[in-house]
Amino acid sequence: KQHIGYMGDMPAIASTFKYLPERGGTDIRIVAALGTSKQQCNIFLVRNDAPKFANGVDAVKWMDGKVTSAPHGACTDRFAQLAF
Numbered sequence: 001k002q003h004i005g006y007m008g009d010m011p012a013i014a015s016t017f018k019y020l021p022e023r024g025g026t027d028i029r030i031v032a033a034l035g036t037s038k039q040q041c042n043i044f045l046v047r048n049d050a051p052k053f054a055n056g057v058d059a060v061k062w063m064d065g066k067v068t069s070a071p072h073g074a075c076t077d078r079f080a081q082l083a084f
Contacts (some may be wrong), residue, residue: 010073041075044068044083060084 019025026067044059060083068084070077 008077010078041062042079043076044080 044063046059047062051062053062064084068080070080
């Protein structure tokens with residue numbers, strides 16, 4: 001069994017409330033947090049053969065209809081849902 005785990009922001013926050021001991025859960029605590037600046041969650045990576053984009057709006061338009069992936073519930077997922 002694991003004693004230490006790492007996850008994105010939303011799953012970590014939700015798990016500390018969803019699994020409260022009085023609800024029959026385990027005492028889960030966030031003991032450290034890594035913060036990033038300048039909206040590091042709001043980054044899309046594309047293949048190196050993608051065209052050069054003039055701006056982010058053009059990039060999102062180009063990605064429309066393509067298969068994408070993001071960790072469910074994380075800040076990257078929330079950004080992707082807003083963008084598409």
